[in-house]
Amino acid sequence: MEADTAPTRSIAAPLRAAWTAGRHVLSHAARLALDIALPTLCVSCREPVDGEGVCAACWARLSFIERPYCPRLGIPFVYDPGPEMLSMEAIASPPAYQRARAAVRYDDVARTLVHALKYQDRTDLAPAMGRWMARAGAELLTGADMLVPVPLHWRRAWRRRYNQSGALARIIARQSGVRVRGEVLRRVRATNVQGAFQVSPDRQAEIQGRRIVLIDDVLTSGATLDACARALLRAKAAQVDVLVFARVVESGPRPI
Numbered sequence: 001m002e003a004d005t006a007p008t009r010s011i012a013a014p015l016r017a018a019w020t021a022g023r024h025v026l027s028h029a030a031r032l033a034l035d036i037a038l039p040t041l042c043v044s045c046r047e048p049v050d051g052e053g054v055c056a057a058c059w060a061r062l063s064f065i066e067r068p069y070c071p072r073l074g075i076p077f078v079y080d081p082g083p084e085m086l087s088m089e090a091i092a093s094p095p096a097y098q099r100a101r102a103a104v105r106y107d108d109v110a111r112t113l114v115h116a117l118k119y120q121d122r123t124d125l126a127p128a129m130g131r132w133m134a135r136a137g138a139e140l141l142t143g144a145d146m147l148v149p150v151p152l153h154w155r156r157a158w159r160r161r162y163n164q165s166g167a168l169a170r171i172i173a174r175q176s177g178v179r180v181r182g183e184v185l186r187r188v189r190a191t192n193v194q195g196a197f198q199v200s201p202d203r204q205a206e207i208q209g210r211r212i213v214l215i216d217d218v219l220t221s222g223a224t225l226d227a228c229a230r231a232l233l234r235a236k237a238a239q240v241d242v243l244v245f246a247r248v249v250e251s252g253p254r255p256i
Helices: 002-037 056-061 088-092 108-119 123-136 154-160 164-176 201-207 223-234
Strands: 100-105 146-149 185-187 197-199 211-219 239-247
Touching: 056 108, 100 123, 108 123, 108 164, 108 211, 108 239, 123 164, 123 239, 146 164, 164 211, 185 223, 197 201, 197 223, 211 223, 223 239
Parallel strands: 100 239, 146 211, 211 239
Antiparallel strands: 185 197
């Protein structure tokens, strides 16, 4: 029996490899044909667009955050109050992290981009979003030792199949040269950020004395990023900063 089955096995293995390779080629060809037949649409307005998913009109509607802003939280001021002047939020409730920066305000276009990246598998948006983040967080990235994306709980990661914060972090790493360390921080609770994040016990030595930049897509209340920063600081990180694509900014004049 062994003599009869050995030639069969020797023939079957190359056939399986050829079939797998053929399926890969056909799949790639089908995707290429679809890309040619169907033009890329702007993720916001659904108009045809050349490039990375945002047309010129919607790009112009993005509200990029520029100086002057709070040096602690990155909240934009309506006028320049002078150097090192903090926002009321930074004075009243300072977070565990040292500084926060965001590329854009969390408005309608920014929300559409974030949701497309997070929920619709639009990973093609990550390069542009990551580059804008690297520009906004240049001062944080200078001298940083590592980028740590905010982790997902394993159940959520399994449903989404990827972590959008990790996708952004990898683009920022290529832009800045700061390495990504996605394995140092874990989310051990799916709900309630209190105690939800822990530094992996076998990674604590990598954290001690390091300057870390946390990466996420959106800053709303700041509770998740604050919990992550506290976990890293308990592991003896020297400093934790935050870099996000978009942050919520209240409309109207901001008292200082």
